[in-house]
Amino acid sequence: MEPEVSVIRIALDAMGGDDAPRSPVEGAVDAIRQSGVHVVLVGKEPEIDAELRRLEVPADVGRRLEVVHAEQVVEMDDSPIAPLRRKRQSSIRIGAELVRDGRAHALVSAGNTGAAMVAAKSVIGVADGVTRPALATTLPTEKGWVVLLDVGANVDTSPEQLREFAVMGTLFSQEIVGVDNPKVGLLSIGEEQGKGNEAVKQAFEGIERAGVNFIGNVEGGDIFKGTSDVVVCDGFVGNIVLKSAEALAEMMFHMIRDEIMKSPLTRLGGGLAKPAMLRFRARTAYDEFGGAPLLGLNAGCFIAHGRSNPKAMQNAILKAHSFADAHVDERISRRLARIADAPAEEIEQVEAS
């Protein structure tokens, strides 16, 4: 069963996420309806079939679906290395194997993030030219979307790795977010070159010579101001920024709702303003952007939020489809291999060609 030339197949971990297999299967059906992508559902076959029956999936969709049985499921509290040890028959590992073996072009999972990263890195493999894959997230800003990476795949990142992140983020922003010549910022605590910790100070010059549209250091506030299209940082910092932002947004919603409920008049106002709040939430529902790509592998891999609904799963599958279609993985690898080989002064020329 080799993929047909013109067809893109996404391996989907049908058992990943809080209400799996419901959300993954429903998301897959919707994605197929919308784009003609083919999806390989990986997981417990009887449960997946029950879900397909429940959805009354018609034949024109069904023919674009496949099911590959996987006996095991990596749970949220399993160790990240479970797919390599106790759970070699898990849906997440078998999904990664399908991609490795060319039976699918990209992997999507809303399961245990650590386990998905481990399975993807070790089974799909790290691309040539890449030192460390990076997990990227796409966040809403005052001006559009920003790609923030790394958000947790690496800690104590070296200056060379930060440079790789700049290149990977640029290609992702360009090909998937759709930004022309994306501006890249290096996350620090001051705009001037020379501000920041050692890793950032040392990374500055390397990124300047990486053939990306580098605008220099950006500060924490710049992430949401949309000063740049790509923000590069160590995974320790990125993960903390991402999780604190999620929690702050949630806290603000809770507090606003509490205050609105305190009097009949503000309750009425809140009711009337509700459509605006819903529009706002839709504009900023970053978890519906389609999951976080793990960049720098031999194929696309998108890790969706554990509480992804069918819409979020559908978006993740569509992003994985675009990623595979644009060969972002190969372009990252080629670009990084060139930078690693070329003497510093030639890089910009290489990039321009």
Next chain:
Amino acid sequence: MEPEVSVIRIALDAMGGDDAPRSPVEGAVDAIRQSGVHVVLVGKEPEIDAELRRLEVPADVGRRLEVVHAEQVVEMDDSPIAPLRRKRQSSIRIGAELVRDGRAHALVSAGNTGAAMVAAKSVIGVADGVTRPALATTLPTEKGWVVLLDVGANVDTSPEQLREFAVMGTLFSQEIVGVDNPKVGLLSIGEEQGKGNEAVKQAFEGIERAGVNFIGNVEGGDIFKGTSDVVVCDGFVGNIVLKSAEALAEMMFHMIRDEIMKSPLTRLGGGLAKPAMLRFRARTAYDEFGGAPLLGLNAGCFIAHGRSNPKAMQNAILKAHSFADAHVDERISRRLARIADAPAEEIEQVEAS
């Protein structure tokens, strides 16, 4: 002019902040009215006098005010070392000298943060037992207030420094925020011991033995969930978290307002709900908590936001007053000196005594 025994004098940089001397002077007058604190206004005497005339300050307030003339002003775009070099006659430096010389008990400035930190560290001096002072901020959470430190005074913090931050944050939370036996969390990217970067992994055991109520690692989301009362981190991370949170909150307000303005019905709703929004903003107006203390000096030093209004300045002065009154500076120094001297196994006993 030695301070009287029962009187606490705050040296206030009257030229610091976007609309200085208006906000500092007005804030000082309000703080005196509320608490009987004495304030030494440091800055350009004619401008300060004009401001006092404008406010028609009565004699009972005036007698608790002093003015010390300073010829120079450190601007927002001046180098942080300006108070040590070109601007030795600046209000921020002269304010620090008043504290050093015992003519005031604590310093408050809404000026150039870097310059205020440099002046405070070099003139007021770092306390015995403290390796590096830390800038702390107080943020609203789902459950109250959290003290986050360091937020920018240090980068590439050592494990020993993180331990000092835990102790300093604990004393500040206890004495100034008013939390009984504050819970201390170490900011990381996973809750289990052993998750995080090298500095955090190495800091864990030291904090366990620092005689604070250490609850272990906390994640980015825990800051705003209020999981702990004190969150300890490197200044690079803390600064980025703080600035990204400020920008995210602002972005959310802008977007919500935009959406509300889009239809007459939601506009009406927004108008009716406005009192709730104002209550919400008051609950979360962290810049009105009173500025960020620079902990670990020989006296209190509070650095307020550049756009502080009179209310914010008033609060900063009142916090500085409480800080001096509770001798938080001396208690930090004593506690850290004990930890540095004591063999590990004796620390908890020392703390309990």
